[in-house]
Amino acid sequence: MPELPEVETVRRGLEPAMAGAWLTNVDQRRPDLRFPFPERFAERLTGRRIDGLRRRAKYLIADLDGADLLVMHLGMSGSFRIEQPGKAGHGAPVLGNRPKNSAHDHVAFDLSTGARIVYNDPRRFGFMQLIPRSDFAAHPLFKNIGLEPLGGALDGAALARLFAGKTAPLKSALLDQSLIAGLGNIYVCESLHRAGLSPLRAAASLARKDGGPSKRAILLARIIREVLEEAVAAGGSSLRDHRRTDGALGYFQHSFRVYGREHQPCAQCGGVVRRITQSGRATFYCGGCQR
DNA sequence: CGCATCCCCTGCCTGC
């Protein structure tokens, strides 16, 4: 489900509730999600203070006092909600975001502030890990993660360098988390459309023969940053179940130009939006104005 | 090695 803008939206929602609070109780309700929970997961978290909440790629990372990081991934359908005591009855959320099926509430974190953070994930593609802070950079989850597109490192030169020599389709290369971190299917499709670039062209076609950035590379890098910034400002995209932690819907989905719009006219050129499959995933694009 | 395919799981939508 969530790509960089959705995960960042969740981070911004959770951070004020979690930072500085102690974990007074952790309720782990099943042994695994996508992967087994760490041994003694709840026990190891209880009593710890959360110093802050970061994001790297599509991962949320809680800095714990002491030496550990709590790493959380939302998979396709994971979400968090914040419940406050006393304001809406026994444990009910302040604002409406209770999932339809609380059977998929898999973890609850009780905080010293009285708030409760609940993780819900119907498909259970998400996971949580505890890793030593000193292992962060070298950890298997993070050692091969590419550059952060909003961290100032994404420009035409970086794109050209990353994509030089790659025969993979541009769409696939943009989805590769070891090259650029945090892009997913929606924002890749939307960025390519805005840049007028075909998802089918070879990734290497963004690099000049001397390895430098083509004009297309410079344009695409700028557009990716713009699209992500717009989406973060909009609170992400709400298709099925993504919501902000306060229950509000993101609204970037109203800005989609191609994603989910098969057979509809392209607002740019009047062509028809097509849907194809690349690397097993749907690609939406306009054959008229994306070259 | 780089790239494509399959698969994990549940829910929702479509068409019969």
Place this chain on the structure above:
DNA sequence: TGCAGGCAGGGGATGC
């Protein structure tokens, strides 16, 4: 109305 099939925002394992 029920049921089968297809599809979904991610990404790890496998095989060519």
